[in-house]
Amino acid sequence: MSSEKPIPLEGSIGPDPGLMADVMNSCNCSHDRAIKLLHWANNDPEKAKHHHRTLAAYMSRSRTSTSQSSTSTTPRSSTDMPQQARETGVLVNARMTKGRGLTVPPPTDGQILNVPIRNGRSLHTPSTDDGSSQSSEFIKPPREKRDESSCEIPQPAGSHFETRLEGGLPTPVETLQTTPKGNIEDSSKERAPQPPRQPEVVEGAQYMQETPVEQEVFQEPEWDFVLPTIPHPLTLTPGNNFDISEIAGAMQYGAPPEMIQNYLGYYDKRTVQKEINEGVQGFPAIFFAVATNNEATIRIWVAHGGDVNSVHGASGVPLLAFAILNSETIQEDTTRTLATLLSLGAIPNCIPAAFYTPFCRDLPDDGPEEQELGDIGEVDKKWCTVSARGRLAKMANLTHRYYLERAAKTKKPSIRHRQIALRRNAEALLGIPYFLIGQTVAANILLQKLLSHILIPGKRPLVLVFAGPSGHGKTELARSLGHLLSLELEVVDCTIFSREQELFGPRAPWAEWEKGSPLNNFLARKAGERCIVFLDEFEKTSRDIHQTLLLPFDSGDYEDRRNRSKIDCSKTIWILATNALDPTIKDFCSQNHDAVFIDDDQDKMASLMKQLSKQIKQEFLRIFDSPLTGRVSSFIPFLPFSPGEQAVVVHKYILELSQKVCTSVNLSPGPNEQLLGNIKLRIRRDASVCKVIADAEYHADLGARSLITAVKGLVEDVLVERYLEVDREIKEGEKVGMLVDINSGEIVVSIVDR
Structure with missing residues (x-):
């Protein structure tokens, strides 16, 4: 669960002001941009700054690439782009449809260009010879009743509509963004002629290099299991209309379970049940509840009608798979969240059984082979791609796999x-x-x-x-x-x-x-x-x-x-x-x-x-x-543990150790002093590691107590020893990566690059 401070039932929802000031000063960015960066980085200021520098470097590289390519290709000049596209960063000749990719038809003079926006509103802009434009309908914010300052819908890095920067240049897919009302001029006013200018690179958007090839279709990239950022409300106060997007935004920015309960409990039960499984920017709202990794929030959501067997329609990813993969995004253990969903009726079979049967084995780095997956359904084939299998194999730890197999074998309540x-x-x-x-x-x-x-x-x-x-x-x-x-x-x-x-x-x-x-x-x-x-x-x-x-x-x-x-x-x-x-x-x-x-x-x-x-x-x-x-x-x-159960008990205590050592170093003398921390502890080949410890140390008369002692002696004590061997002073904010592995039947703990 999150270690952030509880948020009052009334008041602001957002990152810590001190962290925001740090990011704004270092990145020289706006208040809103700092919020986006911190949310993407899970409130880690160093990670947020690094991401800002990465984006800046890529944008600089994109400008250079665009300049060089202009000598060998003949793209339309900036004066041929509609005025509003140049000002807002929206590529108005693009057409995005769910699951079908992005189609870019060749423009013609005087053509009415149409961009379907996800909230159902379009932008119609007749192009003129001088590059200016007159719009008959402008992009509108998704919820007109909201304050104009909160109408922007920011997209986090790595969202469903934006490609990652990892692995070289990104796939050329446009990120569509709405623009606050206050930034759009009244279409009834006559515009002054605008001098030709080059299109500006807008933060958070990626421009697509246009080519003279007609009817070229670019496929939408795989979803990277990161939810889009929802505008966060200043307060989550019940009003005249039930708004599922407001709750999703509040949960993303740390709203506590009591606040969610108060909001849902205010409205008529039938109204809530009708709306609670609606989509928010294309995702079932329960995905945002599960992303909190908070058991109480998930139980409240399901108690009001949330469907634990929801699936993201565009990618086909089931909620259970997202619960596991979300641990990579938030850098937290999600085993309790998975157990909660299974206890509330989630069906484990939405994840191919090859991932968890048998549970006590090391999964290959790329996940199960094709032949192991067997005859999976069309929905599973849609989301369980080669890339997704590798990520799921990496994040589905021993305890995840144990809970999934146990749920698959447990008789469901009538x-x-x-x-x-x-x-x-x-x-x-x-x-x-x-x-x-x-x-x-x-x-x-x-x-x-x-x-x-x-x-x-x-x-x-x-x-x-x-x-x-x-x-x-x-x-x-x-x-x-x-x-x-x-x-x-x-x-x-x-x-x-x-x-x-x-x-x-x-x-x-x-x-x-x-x-x-x-x-x-x-x-x-x-x-x-x-x-x-x-x-x-x-x-x-x-x-x-x-x-x-x-x-x-x-x-x-x-x-x-x-x-x-x-x-x-x-x-x-x-x-x-x-x-x-x-x-x-x-x-x-x-x-x-x-x-x-x-x-x-x-x-x-x-x-x-x-x-x-x-x-x-x-x-x-x-x-x-x-x-x-x-x-x-x-x-x-109560019976003694089987060998597989012994290994899961060991894994449980290593997870608890990893949570303990990841807390921040605090060098200030006093009761809050913390000299060991900022350690990211991972287990490689977790089944083998935990079985070796259990086989050597489990005693039937002591049960879990014998395994607690084993984890302390074989993992915790060695971890502390490696930490102290580093020949430099401990510093606040300095991150350390450590890996627990097995070598020739012996448990080893080593420092690795994060």
Whole structure:
């Protein structure tokens, strides 16, 4: 997620003023141009300045090339160009149609030239002998109700309508831009004769070298997976008309989820549902929500009717593919965004299975071969070109591939599942299986028990036992449940309590009885509401505590120690996490090794897990006696990680390390001092790297904790060592590229050029 400062619900939306001043001073550019440069560079001023210098160098090269070519070709002179084209930089004899490229017919004297603009308005300009022109209709801004200062539609470098500067000279395709109303003269006024002049190069536009070849057609370039820049509103305030473009512009410039929710919630639900999947400059609006890489924003958008299976019509790129490729543009991890889309119903098959099945392998640099792709549909063939396959292979990391394969194999919720969850305000519950590494069966059992509990509510609360080795997702599943359902979670470490009053607070007249305890006060505050209490390492509690729990587990009532009053705990979800049943689970996995870790038979696995649940119930009864066992709603086993899952856990912690070391260096003494930072950490051959670490360091008794230690020792410590080996002072703003790779079976970390 973005680390930018939160933006108030009312106020300006845009880059930091200090960054803008820096770019304006260095590039000697306007306020609006600085905004475009910073947006293109994701608010990185150095990257913005570099891009400005690159554009300037190319424009200079273009002028030289144009001057030299004039001696060998006979293009129309500037005096033959319509006046408005010379003033605005719009090539008025071009015709752009979606998906068909750019056609340039030869001009004739007195011809009415027509340019269809994307907002549906055209520019008609009769040409005269002296090069001047009179226009019967001028280009109009796309939304007339907006303030004139915000009517310009800037196009970022690398947008759908502009070719990249990488790899030599760009494809000669014209970038069409609208011009603010204030810059267009009134057509009713008679113009003074204009002296002939050479056409000026306008920032952000590329002129096409005209040739005498008639009816030459230039194909539109492939979309480079960068969204066009939308004019940003000064405020996002609901008004008379719902405007999808305003929201897209606000999201591009960092509008927080609360602002988006307030805007969408203001209008009639049917109006929002009708408009929310409309296009903005040719792209489904949900693309702009996904580009924020903000889970909350995406969930808000989908809750109001956004389609997670949207496709960009011109290129055929599906939303899921864009979510992965967007990580290259924003230079952030997008695995959480991908998991969110899959949990909300996105179909993984829109991406060829060769990219993620099997997930734990290194993809070739150019992506899967043609024969691996198999018989893909026409839509996939349209967007999954050789170039796109290479970029997708580069950006689809191990965790992306794991989530895609898991989603492809997971049974989708039925219509009734969704109906019940929606009616009980628990639709996000259906996404639980998509946010865990491993523990698919545990997540599915939990999902079924929760749906049953909310469908047939009773007085008794839901009491669950999470049984399994330490470090295998028990706490993480509880936290995911609380996050998805927006429920408060109280985690209690049972190892520090030996007596009942330590856990629940003393009764009167014992000292400080009126203060209660953290658990007592949490239950009192959430009385009558849904919440979660997670009792970690429950086997460490005493029988005294077990006896106290019988009443709230059975009747849903609990006595508040502070005022001796009964409170309602019937909606509380109690989770008892224990390692006491580990021997039973390990024996089961040993006896059914192939079915658990190798085979992919979901029905057989479900049957085996039912048998395991019965075994751990019998063992729990032996350890904790019948009164407590009889009040447990379900026993959910957690299994050791398979080799592939171990590798994904390693990858997860390397991603977390990369986020930690990319923060900016701050040499100012004080609490914000940061001496290690500005590091761009990449993993080459991520599947091989993570498998080597997991094979060497994973321990079934420690689970993920053993892999955290491994990443620290084999990657983090070596990274710090390489960073300190550089024989020069640390400087703010100095970028460092580092690569994690494998060499002869050993993990290596090296400094590379960014």
